[in-house]
Structure formats: structure tokens, C-alpha cells
Amino acid sequence: MAAGGKAGPKSPSKPRAGPGPGPLAHGWLVLYNIVLTAGWIAVLYVYIVHVLNNPSPPEVYSGIYDSVEVVLKVFQSLALLEIVHAALGIVPSNVLLTAFQVFSRVFLLWGVAHPFKEAQTSLGMSLCIAAWTITEIIRYSFYTFALLKMKPYVLQWCRYTFFIVLYPIGVSGELLAIYSALTPAAEQKAFSLEMPNPLNFSFYYHYFLVGVMLTYIPVFPQLYFHMVRQRRKIIGGVIKVVKKE
Numbered sequence: 176m177a178a179g180g181k182a183g184p185k186s187p188s189k190p191r192a193g194p195g196p197g198p199l200a201h202g203w204l205v206l207y208n209i210v211l212t213a214g215w216i217a218v219l220y221v222y223i224v225h226v227l228n229n230p231s232p233p234e235v236y237s238g239i240y241d242s243v244e245v246v247l248k249v250f251q252s253l254a255l256l257e258i259v260h261a262a263l264g265i266v267p268s269n270v271l272l273t274a275f276q277v278f279s280r281v282f283l284l285w286g287v288a289h290p291f292k293e294a295q296t297s298l299g300m301s302l303c304i305a306a307w308t309i310t311e312i313i314r315y316s317f318y319t320f321a322l323l324k325m326k327p328y329v330l331q332w333c334r335y336t337f338f339i340v341l342y343p344i345g346v347s348g349e350l351l352a353i354y355s356a357l358t359p360a361a362e363q364k365a366f367s368l369e370m371p372n373p374l375n376f377s378f379y380y381h382y383f384l385v386g387v388m389l390t391y392i393p394v395f396p397q398l399y400f401h402m403v404r405q406r407r408k409i410i411g412g413v414i415k416v417v418k419k420e
């Protein structure tokens with residue numbers, strides 16, 4: 176891909192400068208963001224239809240994953256390309272933060288929800304899907320408009336404000352979903368390797384899941400405060416609803 180943009184990751188606190196992506200990369204990003212916006216709108220639509228058809232608990236939350244599974248897996252997995260975009264320098268995002276952001280969700284879908292029904296039907300799963308969906312519709316549509324040299328202030332404000340609430344909801348949901356997979360993972364000895372074996376090595380997936388949960392402690396604050404810094408830089412420090420002059 177012809178990347179005419181800035182090369183490599185940049186410090187989140189530095190002002191953004193540079194020519195932006197070259198024409199080919201620009202066209203690709205417009206297409207990518209439109210497709211991803213449409214995909215997440217489809218997730219939202221299926222989510223709402225499920226809630227309207229199953230308004231009482233536990234079905235209201237326990238069947239959400241089942242309803243949105245295919246479309247969610249497709250469009251969340253396509254987010255892996257964001258790491259590629261950042262690594263190629265066609266977007267000025269921080270590669271490491273983007274990788275943590277994307278891998279945590281892709282892992283949750285393929286390594287936790289896909290193999291464990293208990294995670295699929297957990298309240299946590301429905302919470303994080305809701306938080307991801309709202310975030311991504313706003314984020315990808317904002318990027319699309321920005322590439323087309325339009326930045327509707329309301330969308331920009333939502334992009335750099337909703338995370339304040341949606342991140343904690345999303346993280347709580349993800350941790351609850353992983354937690355609900357711990358017992359079945361231990362009971363089924365899923366993806367585990369017990370001694371004795373020719374490799375002389377043991378691996379217990381449920382301990383690995385505990386390790387993933389612990390990883391949130393150092394990583395989540397990095398993501399959250401990165402967004403706080405972005406917000407301060409782009410729309411100001413306090414929760415302003417009026418456009419900055």
C-alpha cells in the first residue's frame with residue numbers, strides 16, 4: 176500500500192502534523208471506515224431487535240451474543256487491520272495501544288466467548304457488546320468524515336467523551352465474561368496440557384485467563400488516560416458541550 180502518511184507510532188502527547196495518508200491509503204481508509212461503520216450499525220440493529228423481542232431477564236442479555244455472533248466476529252476481527260494501519264504509518268495511532276485495544280476484544284470473542292457458552296450468556300458479554308457497538312459506530316463514522324475533510328463537532332465530541340463512561344462499562348463487561356469462563360475452562364481442562372507429557376510442560380488455560388484478567392490492571396489505565404489526553408488536546412479538558420473557538 177502506498178502510504179504517504181507519517182511513519183511509525185508517535186507519542187500521544189505530541190501535536191499531530193504531517194501530510195496525512197497518500198491517495199491510495201486515503202481511499203482504502205475511507206472504504207475501510209465506511210464498511211466498519213455499516214458493520215457495527217448492523218450489530219446495533221440486531222442487538223436492538225433482540226432486546227425488543229426478549230425484553231425480560233435473563234433472555235434480554237443471555238441471548239444477545241447468539242443473535243449478533245456472526246456479524247460481531249466478522250467486524251471485530253476486521254479491526255486487526257487497525258494494527259496494520261498504525262504499523263504502516265498510514266494512521267498516526269499508537270501501535271502498542273491499538274494492539275492492546277484490538278487484541279483484548281478479538282481474544283474475548285475467539286478465546287473466551289467462542290469456546291465457552293457460560294461467557295456467551297453472561298451479563299458481561301451483553302454489556303461489553305453494547306459499549307463496543309456505540310463506540311465503534313461513532314469512531315468509524317468520525318474517521319470517515321475526518322478523511323472527507325468534515326468534522327461534525329457533535330461526532331467529535333461524542334468520540335472524545337463517550338469513552339469516559341463506555342470504557343469502564345466495556346472493561347467491566349469483558350472481565351465479567353472472562354470470569355464466567357473460568358470454571359468451565361477449569362472443569363473441561365480446555366486447551367490445557369497436563370503432566371506427564373513428552374514436552375515436560377504443563378499449561379492450564381484457566382490460569383492463562385486469570386493472567387489475561389490481571390493484564391487489564393496495568394494496560395487499561397494506559398488506554399483510558401491516552402484517551403483523556405486526546406480529549407484534552409482536541410476538545411479541551413472539561414466536559415464542554417460548546418464548540419471551542
Ligand SMILES: CCCCCCCCCCCCC[C@@H](O)CC(=O)SCCNC(=O)CCNC(=O)[C@H](O)C(C)(C)COP(=O)(O)OP(=O)(O)OC[C@H]1O[C@@H](n2cnc3c(N)ncnc32)[C@H](O)[C@@H]1OP(=O)(O)O
Nearest residue numbers: 191266267268272273276279306310318338341342345394
Ligand atoms: C491474548 C492477548 C490478550 C491481551 C489482553 C490485554 C488486555 C488489555 C486490556 C485492554 C482493555 C481494553 C478494553 C476495551 O476493549 C473496552 C472498550 O473498548 S469499551 C468501549 C470504549 N472504548 C473506546 O472508547 C475505545 C477508545 N480507544 C480507541 O479509540 C483506540 O483504540 C485507541 C488506540 C486507544 C485510540 O488511540 P488513537 O490515538 O488511535 O486515537 P484517535 O482516534 O485520536 O486516532 C489517532 C489519529 O489516527 C487517525 N485514525 C485512527 N484510525 C483511523 C482510521 N481507521 N481511519 C482514519 N484515520 C484514523 C485519527 O483520525 C487521528 O488522526 P488525527 O490526529 O490526524 O486527527
